[in-house]
Amino acid sequence: MPGGAWGARWGLGQDRGSCPRPEGWALRKEHGLPGPARWGVAPGLDGGAQAWVLERDLRLPPCRVPGEDGSGWLPGPHAGPLPCCSNSLIATNAARLRLIAGPEKRLLEMGLRRAQGPDGGLTASTYSYLGGFDGSSNVLAGQLRGVPVAGTLAHSFVTSFLGTEVPPDPMLAPAAGQGPTVDLAASVETWLERVCAHLGLGVQEPHRGERAAFVAYALAFPRAFQGLLDTYSVRRSGLPNFLAVALALEGLGYQAVGVRLDSGDLLQQAQEIRGVFRTVAAQFRVPWLESVPITVSNSIDEEELARLAQKGSEVNGIGIGTSVVTCPRQPSLGCVYKLVSVGGQPRMKLTEDPEKQTLPGSKAAFRLLGSNGSLLMDVLQLAEEPPPQAGQELRVWPRGAQESCTVRPAHVEPLLRLWVQQGQVALSEKLQALVDKLSASSPRESPMVGAA
Numbered sequence: 001m002p003g004g005a006w007g008a009r010w011g012l013g014q015d016r017g018s019c020p021r022p023e024g025w026a027l028r029k030e031h032g033l034p035g036p037a038r039w040g041v042a043p044g045l046d047g048g049a050q051a052w053v054l055e056r057d058l059r060l061p062p063c064r065v066p067g068e069d070g071s072g073w074l075p076g077p078h079a080g081p082l083p084c085c086s087n088s089l090i091a092t093n094a095a096r097l098r099l100i101a102g103p104e105k106r107l108l109e110m111g112l113r114r115a116q117g118p119d120g121g122l123t124a125s126t127y128s129y130l131g132g133f134d135g136s137s138n139v140l141a142g143q144l145r146g147v148p149v150a151g152t153l154a155h156s157f158v159t160s161f162l163g164t165e166v167p168p169d170p171m172l173a174p175a176a177g178q179g180p181t182v183d184l185a186a187s188v189e190t191w192l193e194r195v196c197a198h199l200g201l202g203v204q205e206p207h208r209g210e211r212a213a214f215v216a217y218a219l220a221f222p223r224a225f226q227g228l229l230d231t232y233s234v235r236r237s238g239l240p241n242f243l244a245v246a247l248a249l250e251g252l253g254y255q256a257v258g259v260r261l262d263s264g265d266l267l268q269q270a271q272e273i274r275g276v277f278r279t280v281a282a283q284f285r286v287p288w289l290e291s292v293p294i295t296v297s298n299s300i301d302e303e304e305l306a307r308l309a310q311k312g313s314e315v316n317g318i319g320i321g322t323s324v325v326t327c328p329r330q331p332s333l334g335c336v337y338k339l340v341s342v343g344g345q346p347r348m349k350l351t352e353d354p355e356k357q358t359l360p361g362s363k364a365a366f367r368l369l370g371s372n373g374s375l376l377m378d379v380l381q382l383a384e385e386p387p388p389q390a391g392q393e394l395r396v397w398p399r400g401a402q403e404s405c406t407v408r409p410a411h412v413e414p415l416l417r418l419w420v421q422q423g424q425v426a427l428s429e430k431l432q433a434l435v436d437k438l439s440a441s442s443p444r445e446s447p448m449v450g451a452a
Contacts (some may be wrong), residue, residue: 163208
C-alpha cells in the first residue's frame, strides 16, 4: 500500500474511479455495465444493520458501491442477497433504450417469450417499466405490479380466419348510444370498394380472412380497434382492410387507435403508410385518420431503435422484446461481496490477482470537483480520517500509480448516504433535525381521540 500504511488515501481519476462503502463493498468489474456507456440504474438495498447507497452516479470504472455495515455474522448471509439485489440490468437497459428513443416515442416491452421463465418475465416487465418504458404486453405484470398493459392482436389470430366466417352478431350500435345499430361487416365491404378504388387496387386483392379477423376484433373492441398489417401484404391487404374497417367504425362515431408493423423495413413502411393515411383522410374528409399512431416491432436493437427515432420518422410506438429482456450487450452485472472489516478490525483479501485485492477498513468517499464543477477525482479514505476540505491541498495516491500527487479541489461532495440503520429507514440530516425539533416541542403523551 502507498506510504506503507493501509490507511492511506486513494484518489481515483476519470479513467479509474471508485465509489466505496464502509465495512463491505461490492466491486463492479471493468466494463460491467451494458454497452459503452459507464452508468447504471442503482436499485435500493436492504440491510440488517446499516445500508449505504451512492448519492451520485456509477460512471467511474471500476466502481465500489456501498452496502451493509454490521457484526461479524452478517457477511455470510449477505454475500448472496446483496449482489443479487444490486442487479439492475433490465432497468439499466430500458433506460438506455429510452434515451435512444427520446421522450416522444412510446416504448412497449414485449419480451415475455424471451424471458427466463414466468418469474423472469414478470421481473423483466416490471423493471423495464421502472427504466422508462411506457408499458408491457405482459398482462400479469399489469395485474400484480400495476404496469400499464398494451399490445395488439397476434398474427395467429389473423390467420385463424378464412373469410367464410359469419359473425354471430354483426350489428354494432353507435358510439354515442343513440341511433339504430348497423351491420358492421356489410358496411366494411361497402367501404372496401371505395378504399380500393382510391388506392388503385382490385377489390379481390385484400385477404378475406384478414378482413374477417379485423371485423371480429372491431365488434369486440370498437373503441380500441387496431390493425396488424403485415400478416399477408401490407400494401395490398393489411392496409386496405384496416382502412375499410376504420372508416366503417368512423361512421358510427368510433376512432381506430393504431396499426402495427412487424416485418420489413419498418421506417420506410411507416412513412409510406402515413402518406396513405393523409390522402385517405383528405379524400373521405376524416381528419383524425392522418394521425393514427403507427407502432413497429421485430427484433429491434439499439441501432435499429436509433434509426426509428430519427427526425422525420413517422413511427409513434416501438415494441421491444429480446433486446430489453435478455440484455444482449451485457448479460450480467459483475458484482461481488467483499468483507473489509469485522468488529472494527480491518480485513484484507490479497489473492493472486491484483484486480481482486481488497482495501481493508471502513471507508468514506468524496468527490473532488474543480472550480467549474468538472470532476477531478473520487477519493477513498478511512472513515475516521478527516474529510477533504475545499481549497485545501490534499495528497492522494491514484489507483494503479506508483507515486502520490497533490490536488486542491474547489468543491467537495460526500458520496455516501445512510439509508437503513438497525433495520430502520434513516432520515436525512434535515429531516432528522425536524423530527428532533417536533419531538422536543410536542407533549410527552398524545391526547386521546374520542370515539363515538
